[in-house]
Amino acid sequence: MQADLAVVRCRALTGIDAPPVCVETHLANGLPAFNIVGLADTEVRESRERVRAAILNSGFEFPARRITVNLAPADLPKESGRFDLAIALGVLAASGQIPADALEGREFAAELSLSGALRPVRGALAMAMGTARDNGKRGGRPHAFVVAEDNAREAALVPDVPVLAASTLAQVCAHLCGTGAGLARAIGALPSTGAGADYPDMREVRGQAQARRAIEIAAAGQHSALLVGPPGTGKSMLAQRLPGLLPAMTLDESLESAAVLSLTGRGFDASRWGRRPFRSPHHTASAAALVGGGGDPRPGEISLAHRGVLFLDELPEFERRVLEVLREPLETGRITISRAGRQAEFPARFQFIAAMNPCPCGYRGHPRRACRCTPDQIQRYQGRLSGPLLDRIDLQISVPTQTEHETLDGPPGEDSAAVRERVRAAYQLQMSRQGKGNAELAGAEIERHCPLTDEAQGLLRAAMARLAWSARAYFRALKVARTIADLAQAERIDAGHAAEAVQYRRVLPGA
Numbered sequence: 091m092q093a094d095l096a097v098v099r100c101r102a103l104t105g106i107d108a109p110p111v112c113v114e115t116h117l118a119n120g121l122p123a124f125n126i127v128g129l130a131d132t133e134v135r136e137s138r139e140r141v142r143a144a145i146l147n148s149g150f151e152f153p154a155r156r157i158t159v160n161l162a163p164a165d166l167p168k169e170s171g172r173f174d175l176a177i178a179l180g181v182l183a184a185s186g187q188i189p190a191d192a193l194e195g196r197e198f199a200a201e202l203s204l205s206g207a208l209r210p211v212r213g214a215l216a217m218a219m220g221t222a223r224d225n226g227k228r229g230g231r232p233h234a235f236v237v238a239e240d241n242a243r244e245a246a247l248v249p250d251v252p253v254l255a256a257s258t259l260a261q262v263c264a265h266l267c268g269t270g271a272g273l274a275r276a277i278g279a280l281p282s283t284g285a286g287a288d289y290p291d292m293r294e295v296r297g298q299a300q301a302r303r304a305i306e307i308a309a310a311g312q313h314s315a316l317l318v319g320p321p322g323t324g325k326s327m328l329a330q331r332l333p334g335l336l337p338a339m340t341l342d343e344s345l346e347s348a349a350v351l352s353l354t355g356r357g358f359d360a361s362r363w364g365r366r367p368f369r370s371p372h373h374t375a376s377a378a379a380l381v382g383g384g385g386d387p388r389p390g391e392i393s394l395a396h397r398g399v400l401f402l403d404e405l406p407e408f409e410r411r412v413l414e415v416l417r418e419p420l421e422t423g424r425i426t427i428s429r430a431g432r433q434a435e436f437p438a439r440f441q442f443i444a445a446m447n448p449c450p451c452g453y454r455g456h457p458r459r460a461c462r463c464t465p466d467q468i469q470r471y472q473g474r475l476s477g478p479l480l481d482r483i484d485l486q487i488s489v490p491t492q493t494e495h496e497t498l499d500g501p502p503g504e505d506s507a508a509v510r511e512r513v514r515a516a517y518q519l520q521m522s523r524q525g526k527g528n529a530e531l532a533g534a535e536i537e538r539h540c541p542l543t544d545e546a547q548g549l550l551r552a553a554m555a556r557l558a559w560s561a562r563a564y565f566r567a568l569k570v571a572r573t574i575a576d577l578a579q580a581e582r583i584d585a586g587h588a589a590e591a592v593q594y595r596r597v598l599p600g601a
């Protein structure tokens with residue numbers, strides 16, 4: 091490599107993606123100066139101060155030359171902090187204080203303190219996933235990823251990326267010079283939490299046999315569901331127990347879920363590793379809080395629920411405009427946020443569960459309390475949910491008022507472990523047949539994987555005509571019938587499976 095020039099690899103962060111960034115440092119003769127190209131002005135000033143102080147306080151010389159640092163490509167969002175270590179190493183290599191060729195095959199991401207200590211950066215897991223992806227494309231020896239101690243355990247969760255943890259700039263330089271003890275390779279192994287860990291148990295739901303059955307179907311096919319019933323009947327209780335019924339996450343699913351959490355201000359949380367998320371934003375949440383946003387876009391609730399459950403209680407109380415933004419991610423499993431000409435994409439494949447009262451006062455259909463709502467009020471209340479949104483809900487589940495005797499004296503329900511075992515068996519059938527959950531089947535896949543008996547087909551077609559279903563509603567009912575057959579370990583959907591599926595589309599009128 092040419093003297094006076096150094097190239098150091100780093101990564102930016104845009105949504106969940108972490109595209110590579112090259113930090114090129116050039117030293118020239120002339121009046122001493124330190125210019126950074128490719129960052130916003132305020133970021134440049136702060137970065138320059140940290141890098142200069144860290145170099146001096148680590149026992150190196152800050153070259154009294156004309157220093158130009160270029161971050162390429164220029165059009166990526168770049169918070170300055172994550173590039174500090176790469177910039178400092180570039181200055182040291184270009185001035186011959188560390189060997190430039192030792193930078194080959196390595197990527198660096200850490201902020202520097204004035205004393206030269208390494209500080210963690212946001213999204214280290216997402217960056218390590220970027221390194222792994224590019225390692226796979228490039229082949230050959232994998233690039234190693236050098237991070238601050240506090241980021242190491244998170245980054246090292248990604249297989250096939252050697253992660254090296256350091257606590258100071260001096261340590262990194264000693265490692266690159268081949269002096270001292272060298273940096274240890276970080277270990278990302280975490281205790282596996284397994285399916286069902288720490289979730290509330292179905293045992294605590296007494297009675298409600300039909301609603302319990304419907305939640306089991308929702309879990310088995312990862313179907314979206316709307317729970318309808320008066321206040322206090324246990325709609326939220328049922329929803330909160332759903333994540334504990336779902337099959338354990340695969341390693342890839344766990345990584346995706348943890349990577350989204352690592353993008354938030356709070357960062358990576360080891361105690362959440364391998365647990366399906368359960369998010370329940372309040373109905374006053376803004377569209378930005380729900381889907382994500384901000385000048386430097388952060389993930390919203392739907393992305394924090396990725397691979398888990400998004401629960402919207404009191405669904406008609408959400409602003410209609412807020413609910414409409416759910417339609418794109420419900421179809422694609424992703425959300426794109428556009429802001430000031432820049433786009434950021436976040437994953438958002440969540441299981442959508444909602445709950446609502448049957449009417450504004452809540453007591454329509456209640457055996458002992460009178461509903462005071464007029465038909466007009468009820469229609470307006472239910473009309474707040476748009477047809478296209480209701481169309482995207484696979485199961486409508488009635489959660490009726492029970493007698494005091496049923497609620498207080500009934501036997502405890504079956505526990506979550508027993509339900510989870512049936513869900514697991516049904517899910518395994520789906521995986522071996524089609525490689526995805528029934529809810530995700532689309533287009534020609536539905537016909538291929540959902541064979542019906544003649545009687546079952548006649549029954550579904552008659553329901554479609556009688557209940558004025560859209561084609562979308564028909565296919566959703568067919569997929570639910572597929573899951574019901576899977577729970578019975580049946581290859582073909584029979585009339586009984588189809589009839590049960592029809593029941594889950596007729597709780598609300600006109601849906």
Ligand SMILES: [Zn+2]
Binds near residue numbers: 452454
């Ligand atoms: Zn009412």
